[in-house]
Amino acid sequence: MPKTIALLYHEVIDDYSESGFQNKDNLAYMHKTEVFRKHLEIFKNHLNSGNSKVENHLFTFDDGGISNLKSARILEENDWKGIYFITTKRIGTSGFLAENDIRTLHENGHIIGSHSHTHPMIFRSLTYVQMLEEWKVSKGILEEILGEEILHCSVPGGDSDLKTYESAMEAGFKYIFDSEPIVETRKLQNADIFGRFSVKAQTSDQQFLEMLTLKNLASLQRNRKIKAKIKKLIFPIHQYIQNRKNE
Numbered sequence: 651m652p653k654t655i656a657l658l659y660h661e662v663i664d665d666y667s668e669s670g671f672q673n674k675d676n677l678a679y680m681h682k683t684e685v686f687r688k689h690l691e692i693f694k695n696h697l698n699s700g701n702s703k704v705e706n707h708l709f710t711f712d713d714g715g716i717s718n719l720k721s722a723r724i725l726e727e728n729d730w731k732g733i734y735f736i737t738t739k740r741i742g743t744s745g746f747l748a749e750n751d752i753r754t755l756h757e758n759g760h761i762i763g764s765h766s767h768t769h770p771m772i773f774r775s776l777t778y779v780q781m782l783e784e785w786k787v788s789k790g791i792l793e794e795i796l797g798e799e800i801l802h803c804s805v806p807g808g809d810s811d812l813k814t815y816e817s818a819m820e821a822g823f824k825y826i827f828d829s830e831p832i833v834e835t836r837k838l839q840n841a842d843i844f845g846r847f848s849v850k851a852q853t854s855d856q857q858f859l860e861m862l863t864l865k866n867l868a869s870l871q872r873n874r875k876i877k878a879k880i881k882k883l884i885f886p887i888h889q890y891i892q893n894r895k896n897e
């Protein structure tokens with residue numbers, strides 16, 4: 651089974667107030683255009699070095715902010731494509747892509763996927779039926795806009811459990827992306843589950859390179875586990891705070 655490094659980005663924009671969900675926490679996921687260009691340069695050098703330990707590299711973008719048009723253009727300049735996961739309830743609202751923007755991305759060769767309909771911050775706190783509804787509504791809206799089947803989705807907030815994956819699969823998604831720093835593709839019946847490496851505002855060039863070379867893989871996985879444990883401990887309060895954020 652080929653291995654994949656899927657990088658997870660959100661907004662690539664110079665004025666953060668223009669795109670995506672506007673809450674303080676999201677600042678950690680915003681990148682200036684020059685930083686993103688630098689990442690692409692590091693990425694290309696890494697590929698050219700022939701030292702990559704994985705077969706596939708993907709650039710993915712969550713939320714569906716208007717800045718997706720910007721990151722897409724920068725990727726195109728470098729002959730690269732992205733996967734854009736759209737929060738469908740936000741389509742056409744302030745700071746988010748409109749239907750035509752989504753068509754433009756698609757026509758330019760990028761993959762469009764679902765990031766749920768309403769972006770519940772803790773997806774796994776939903777019931778199976780609620781999850782299925784989130785996926786189905788979102789998938790239907792995107793298919794209506796693009797006139798073709800949507801097979802990719804990413805889990806909002808990144809917290810997933812088995813029913814998250816099973817509901818996505820039942821809704822008809824074949825490629826499910828979460829936020830676990832994992833390079834192996836996980837199989838769930840006829841769907842593939844991909845992990846992702848979240849590139850944050852504080853990620854230094856050196857750390858970004860270590861992400862690509864998998865040098866910091868063990869520490870990323872360790873941190874993720876610790877974070878999951880803390881979240882579990884404070885789950886009710888965590889859930890309350892998170893679910894209020896994007897209201």
Ligand SMILES: [Zn+2]
Binds near residue numbers: 713806807
């Ligand atoms: Zn999101």
